[in-house]
Every structure is written in structure tokens, then in C-alpha cells.
Amino acid sequence: MSDNISYQMPFGAELETGGKVRFRLWAPGGNTVDVCLYDGSKEKKLTMAAAADSWFEITTTSATPGTYYRFCIDGDHCVPDPASRFQPEDVHGPSEVIDPSSWRWQDAHWMGRPWEETVVYELHVGSFTPEGNFAGVMGKLDYLRDLGVTAIELMPVADFPGKHNWGYDGAYLFAPDSRYGRPDDLKALIDAAHARNLMVFLDVVYNHFGPEGNYLHLYAPQFFTEKHRTPWGAAINFDDEYSHWVRQFFIHNALYWLKEYHIDGLRLDAVHAILDDSQPDILTELAQRVQTAFPSERHIHLILENDHNAAHYLERDAGHKPCAYAAQWNDDIHHALHVITTGETGGYYMDYAQNPILHLGRCLAEGFAYQGDCSPYRNGEPRGEPSRHLPPTAFVSFLQNHDQVGNRAFGERIQALASPQQIHAAAAILLLAPSPPLLFMGEEWGSCQPFPFFCDFGTELADAVVNGRREEFARFPEFSNPDARARIPNPMEESTFQRAVLNWLDCDRPEHASWLTLYRELLALRHRYIVPCLPGLIQQPAAFSQLGGHGLKVSWILADNTQLSLIANLGDEVLSGCSFSPWKLLYATHSTSCGLNDIDVLPPWSVIWYLSKGAA
Template sequence: MTASNSGKQRHHSMPFGAQLLDMGGVRFRLWAPAAQRVELCLIEGEAETRLPMTRQDEGWFEWVTEQAGNGSRYRFRIDAGMHVPDPASRYQPEDVHGPSEVVDPRAWAWQDEAWLGRPWQEAVIYELHVGSFSPQGNYAAIQARLDTLVELGVTAVELMPVADFPGRRNWGYDGVYLFAPDSQYGRPEDLKALVEAAHARGLMVFLDVVYNHFGPEGNYLHAYAPQFFTERHHTPWGAAINYDGKHSHWVREFFIHNALYWLAEYHLDGLRLDAVHAIIDDSQPDILTELAERVQRHFGNQRQIHLVLENDRNAAHYLRRSANGRPEHYVAQWNDDIHHALHVLLTGEGEGYYMDYAPHPLPHLQRCLSEGFAYQGEASAYREAQARGEASAHLPATAFVSFLQNHDQVGNRAFGERIAALTDDKRLRAALSLLLLAPAPPLLFMGQEWNSSQPFPFFCDFGADLAEKVVEGRRNEFAHFPEFNAPAARERIPDPMAEATFNQAILDWQARHSPDHQPWLTLHKELLALRHAEVIPRLHNLVGGAAATTTWAGQGLRVDWSLGDGAGLALLANLGDTSIAALDRPSGRLLYSTHPTATQADALALPPWSVCWYLDEARHSR
């Protein structure tokens, strides 16, 4: 796929990898501090040309040659032995063990130079997995559905990680070539075409990136750059990435440039940093702070770029706002707390991490809606009474991304069940009505809009040497759950390596038109249209500490927000199985109700699992 030469070129210059030079030829650079000798191997068909690279200071090897150009395939030979791909490869056409390909980013002429992004408060995020979003499983198939997402009310598409992973299918969190979009989904140009098409429709595009580990297959860094890792810190995947020890400078640069590369060369609108609680860095500033500051310095005020965290530690200081209300580092965090509280309310489950919410889910939900995090330094039973979180009430509600489903909360279940399989319609409708109109930016997981009943199980496609370990490890994850105590019960857990497991996750787009699913699609559209018309315009200048809450009868909840324009937004909800009578009606007009007939009197009677929203536009003038 090519583009017109009349558009804007975008190229991010990096200290490593393959870079085409203005005067012709290609400069190749590899950081290999443990190697004595490195050769550049240019591959043409069955032939391989070896060129000795020049050793430089600090473990660098470099070679400039006119024998390579756009499309050339290459790899490196370490100490006259192992052949390895380029860790900064822009494309791996033959997967993680094959040669890298020189890509000229200037060959794509962008046509979206007028796109400057969208304000964060307008975010309605749609998370999707490229490979299972459609039967085609590629970027082009997403592009074909963009108008459908706009019609739904989405303003941002968030791609699960696309960095090159081993095999034909993977969630994306086992990526090993972080600069190379996986070839299963298309070429780099296809991803750029998707981003450009999204921008033409007013859609932001975010990418999930993984900076806490490399996948277990295809990572050759241990052979020539073991300084990438440190035994001083450990993670669930083994030795941690070396962000704070000796030789960490170039490690940090590798990941910082990765963030800059995606944002610049692919014109993305933001990044979601996966599981940063597994990044261990004792330096000052730590890598998360430095990365955010470098992004800000690099782009300045050219356009709106949004950095989002997933952080089990609930470290609110990364979300700090400046005096003018702008994020100093990260605009928001995925708020697992609100998901967990709602999940317990809807399902009654209390095992695993849900045990922290099971005794009192409603107060946890109340705190999330009014203060952001439910855990702000309290002891977590799930974490063996360790304190979790930092104070967050001073932050605006827009600093917390809310969701009822995402890839983790669905896929980390043994069978990948969606929430519809775990609760009933009235509870689900109440939860959706609560989340989609609350000030916090909502996130939908692909297929949620029509209440897809398809599971999203964990799947992967590793080589034979890892396959058995992956299957065994997946089933052992659930051994401590009573229903999976017996080995025979664990055998029922889907084999993540099986193609049939992956096929379960491929969305059936025809189902959205069926009588069972059409009402849910209509509900999502109705609620998101209300959000765009009535809530989003009032979120600019929203501040923290602007909500008051109360609960009653163990199931009633009221939250009152003061919005950025001074208007008042009130939520009244009955999240229980019995009716609640004689409640005072909030001031303002009724915005939405799951049970309209219950809202007509001054003293409200709320049926079980009902939600009412009121908007008082005159509050700021009183």
C-alpha cells in the first residue's frame, strides 16, 4: 500500500536500529555491550552478505552502507555465531526469529496534517484486539468498521499491543520487537492507513504498550545485551528490566524512544502503559516520570497527546495536575477499583482480588465515584494486608478510566466469560447506565455494545518448547479456586495454544442485529448520545473534591457532582433487590432513568436495580 507524495512525512530519528540517510544508504546501529564482534548480514533470497560493524564506545556497533535501502532484509551475527534480528526493527516480515526489514517511514505521505487531537474529557474509549475484532483479523478490517464506531458514540479506538509477538495469535503482551507492528495484522503502512482513516472521522487512536517485560520467545537480548535486565529486582516474568542500575541509560532510552516513535511516526494520540506496577525503578526521576516529561518536551503544544497508566499500586502522584488543571505527567489511570466494586455488586463473587470488595461493595463504589480510587492507602486483604494506594480525592473524575469489561477482566477468567454470563439484564442495565453517564471517561470492550455473549479466553501460539509449559501454567493459575481444585476440573480450562480457543474470541458481527442483542446496542447509543450532548461539554475545568455522596439501606446511592461549568449532576441509584421509597428528588431536570415511571413524583420510589440522572444547569447561578 502506498500513499500520495503530496502529504506530510513523519520520521522519528533514533540512536539505534536502521535509519535511511538523506545522502543515500542506511546506518545500522546495535547496542551489544556483551559482544566482542558484530556483523551486519544483508539477506537477498538465499544469499547473505556479511559486513563487519565498527565497535564504538559504551557497547555500540555501527555500520553505514549503500548496499541496503528501503525493503532490505537484514540481521546481526554475534561473535561469529548466533544470528539475531534487530531489537529496534520496524518490521519483522517472517516473525520473531526471522530477519528484520528496513522501513522508510518517509515513504508514507500523511494526509491528516490538520488533525490536532481531541481534549481528554471527550474520550469514550473502545478497546479492541486486532486479531479477533474481525474474521479477517487485520488493520484493514478495523478501518472498515470505523464509521460503525463513530455512530456508536466512540471517540477513541484503543488497540491492544501490536508489537511483534511469536506465532500467529497472541493477546499482544508477549511482544519482543517493540518497534515492529506484528506482520499478522498487516504491514506498517496498513496501520498508518488505519490511524489516518480514524483521524478523518474524528477518532483518536491509542496503543497499549508493554514496558515491564519482554515475551518469552524471540527475545535475544540476553545473548548480547544482558545489561537490559537486572537480578536486583524481580517481576512475575523473572529478572526485571534494568531501569536503575549500571548501564541503564541506554535501556531507558530504548523505551523512551519507543513511546516517541509510536506517537510521532504513527501519529497516535496516546499510549496506555500496561501494568506499570511491575516496573521497578529506584532512580530519580523514575522511568515513568522521565518518559512523560520527554514526551511533553518532544511534542510541546503541537497537538493533544494523552498518556494513560494501568497501575495496581494506585499511585495518584503520577496523575497530578498543575495549577491550570493540566496533567503534569499522565492524564488518567484505568480504575480497577470501580470495576471490582461493580463486579461484586452484580455477581456476588468474592474470590481472588474481589475479596477486597466483597464485604462492602457499595461504599467502595461510592468512593470511586466521588474520589477516584477505593483504595487510597488502606490495607488490602488480597495483598496480605499490605497498604495499597495514595490519596486521590484532589484529582478530577476525568483522571480515572471506568469500565465494566476489558481484556483483563474478561480474559483472565478461566473460561473468558463476559459479564452478561455472570449477572442478569436488570443489574447489567443499571451498571451501564451508571458508568456511561458518570464524569469519568468510560471504556468499552469490543462487542460490549451489543452485549456479545462470546468469551474472550486467553490465547497464544508459542513454539513447541514452550507450548506444554504455557498450557500447564495457565491451568495452575486457577488451582487455588475451589471449583478447580481437582486436576480433572482444570482440564476443562481451554488450551490457550489451541486455534479453537482463539476462534471463540473472533467477534460475530451478525449477532449485533439479532433481537437479543439489538436492545443493548440501542441502549449504548442512547447513553453515549446523552453523554456527548449533556455531560462532556461540562467536563472542561472539572476539579477534584467536587462530589458529595451518601448511601442508605445498604443499597441506595446518591452522588452529586459540581461540573466544570458550575452545573450540578446528580446520580440516584438503587443497586439492590428491594424497592426504596420516599427519596427527595434532586434539583434540575431528569436526564435519564432506567425506570421513567418511578421519577414522576417529588418523592421518588426507586425500584430494584434502577438508576436516575438529574442535571441542574441553574446551580451555578444560585
């Protein structure tokens, strides 16, 4: 890669030769647009020329890197740049002209890592360390490398309102939030990660804008359409009149992060809420544009969160490479394991209440549990598409993530809901199965800290957010009365955020250090024995069977005809009548079941892995 990359976009503030800056804004709802430049207390207003297709533009020598600016619409509303590269004074403040070439990259030889090597570590920049910024994350990179993860996934960093936010309320999708650092601070983190052979993935939100700080409705209401409705109101306009430049806005955002910031992959949030009837739809076009921009020189990975289980986005080509998206977060495997370990069957867990072992087996062997099957939670509607023909690498598995922890009323982690034996068994399954695993920050040391929902909106939204959060849980029996709902943490309070900030002192305590040792051991086994067998997989040559009420056996044929087998007892009773493999023992949770072939019982919550090279 070049040591100096600036991604040129058709909008926003772009540096040009000769000390000039070009400003460009798409404003189909405006009649006139000025750019207002700020130098201390001085303001300079320049009229932008109207151009074809509702564009306004000007190139001037009156602005330089560091200049603050706003766009003034019809002489009335002064708004930040929707393509701002930085918002130094938050979402309502001016944008800043940024020189993308100011950072001197040190990763010229970095080409990324193959998808098969992926072990994801999801983290929230603001609560991952006490510093709560990019520099704090950078200070933990050696730890993450030594843990055995190969990619850090940053929850969204796009500029959001207030001091704290999960990141899914971003208003300026091209601007790293100023509380985390300046653009060069994010680039420094990425550079340092690459120096340690770590990929960096970024969570991006293309299904809505946050409720505060977005001014598009004032001058570009065509960015939205009433043709579709979403949980956030009118949908982003991907398929109605004027949709061309809306689509380009998001496609350029993806390319911007990948090129200008050397990001290795994007996780697209909740794409089931992206409503688009056009052909190709925005997800397909975006993937095609990324593939065209990076034909072969770098490993770039696109990942979906998609409640629809739309397997067609995950297809592989004749060369075994993803046609569009490398993988999808597999909620099915989390939900099945959660029901098995906790016994919870409310809400969407009801879909897995009947025989969760069967759902788990299907996930491990075939990808999705719901492949067009009727969903009780969705009133019997079919959910998903067939996925058995896809390789296990197309499905990211996890026991915890920000959603499955933080969307609980109190943000409890699995440690508060299941026993150590149950968690050990679940971790042993996920970290050694062929599908790429994901860890949520602190999981590897058994952190007991909650990760509650937190935000910091202005006064106009504060009460609505608090009341809305509590009303979300009104349909649950345990929160049926107002007093119970009042105990749900207030997401606007500073103390709610502080509860989520990881206490790294816990990592060294004996009860947590043992978990860290376990996770390091399992990941080391994964990298040594499993990862070398994953390249070239094009489908799921796997089989599973249920053993009694709580037992499970799964076998995979991996590359080079290697066979991987799992036997698990995920119940409280001893499981008898098991037949153990004569192959090499890879891992066992219980020393009493260490591959002795004359033993036909499995203790409660035990897991055994076997590996055979070149099995027939």
C-alpha cells in the first residue's frame, strides 16, 4: 500500500493542488448555498455555484487544513458538512478541513490476512480502557495479539452526539468521533495494529442516521423515502427517485474507510433494516464496488448482520472466494447456546426453546438454524435461506457480543446467567469449531461487568430515550409494572456508562486469570490445528446427530480430507452410550474423558474434540 493515501470523494471538502480547497454539497432541497469559513472570531462567507443535478460547489484559496466551515442553506440554516472528515465540536459544531495525507503510514507491506485466519475481538473504544480513546486501544494491542485474536472490530466510531454512545447513533459517517481522538489518532491505531499482524474491522451503520445532529432533512429531504418505513421512521432512499447520490454517499463511505484509513474490513449493521427493491440492491452494488477497488492486492473482508439469514449474499465463486460478503454474524448459534446454557426462552429465544441441541447441531454443521423454517417468534413467518452448501467460514459465531449483552435490561454478561462449567463447554465448542469466532471485550477473562445501553442526547431527546428504553421491556413479565421498569438503568446517566468501562485489574485476579489462560490455550489450538485446514473450503461437508436429550456429535471434512469431530454433553446428567473416536485427541474439558476409548460416558457439560489428518 502507499504510505500516503487520500481518498477523493465527489462531495465534502477536498484539498487540491495550489493550496486550494474544493467544497461540494448535494442540496436538492435548497435554492442557494454558501460556505462559511471560520478563523477564530472571523467569518468569511463564499457563495457556491449551482451545478447540474442539485450540486453546489466552489474552489477557494481562503481555506486550508484546519479551517472550520459550515454550509449555509438559503441564507438561513448553517449546517455541518454531511461528509465532514472531522467534527471537533460535536455534531452541532462546524466541520474541519482535514489533510488526509498528514499521516505518514508505516504499513507499506501490509496486505491483510486471509479470512480463514480470522478471530474477531469486538470492542467499544469509549469503554474498552479507562482512557476511552484510540490511544487507549493502541496500548492493549500487544495483549490482544498474545491472546490469539487476529482482528479487532471497533464498534461504530462515526461522530455521535454527546459524551458517550454505543456508536449506532452516528450523524457524520466520515468523521471519527472527537472524544476518541483526531483522524490521525485512528490511523495511528490502525498502523500499530498492522505492525502486530492484527487486522482492524469497523462497524458501520447504513440503515439509519442518529436522531440528533443530522440536518439532511433541511436541504436534502430526498435522502429519505416514505416508500419504506423502518423502526427509525422514513427509510434511507436507496431505490426511489433521487436515490443515485444517496447510494453513492454510502458506497463512498465504505471505500473511504478501506482506502484512506487502511481498514481491513467492514461489518454492516442490521442490513435487514436496509429496504431496497432495486436491482442490484445497495448491498450487492457496494460489494461489487469494493471488489473492483481492491481486485487482488489486499485482503478486504465485508461482514453482515442480517436477521433475514439471506444466504445468497454469502455465496462463493469457483475459486472459493466470497462473491460479495465473507460472512454473516450467526445469531442462530448464539441463541441456541444461550437457551442451552441459561434456560431462557423469552423473546426471540422462543424460536430455540424446542430442542435447542438440534438447533445448535444444525448451526455447526449447516450454518443457519433457520433456513426458510417457520419462526414462532415471527408469528410463523418463514425465516432464512438454505445455507448448507456454504462453508463454515461464512458464519461468525459468538457467545457474547454488544447486542446480546447490552440489549438486556441490565446488560448482564453470560457470567451472571450460566455456570462456569456451562460457559467453559460453550467456549470450547465455539473457539475450536471451523466457523470464525468472535469475542466481546473482557469475555476472555470472564468479566462480570455489565455492558448496559448508554447514550448522551440533548435535552429534547433525553426523556424520550429514557422512557422508550424502559417501555421496550414492558411486554416482559418481570417488567410488567412501572416500579420494575424504573430499576432499568437510565442510559443518560454517567454512572450507567461508567459501569461498562472495563476494569483491567480484574484480568490479573486468580478467578479471572484462569479464564484468560483457557482462552489463550483454545485459540492457540485453533491456530495450530484448525486454521491450516480451512483454506479452500467451498461447502459444508458436515454431519451432526443428537445423543440422547442433551448430547451432540458433529463431524466436518476440512481441507486435505482432514476430519474434525466434536462430542459434547450439554446437560446436567451423565451421558452414556457414547462412542469415542480413535483419532488424535485435540481437546477435552474433563480429564476423565481424555480420549480413553474404553469409556462410553460423558460427564455433565463436557466437550471432546478429535482430529484426524487425511481421514477417508
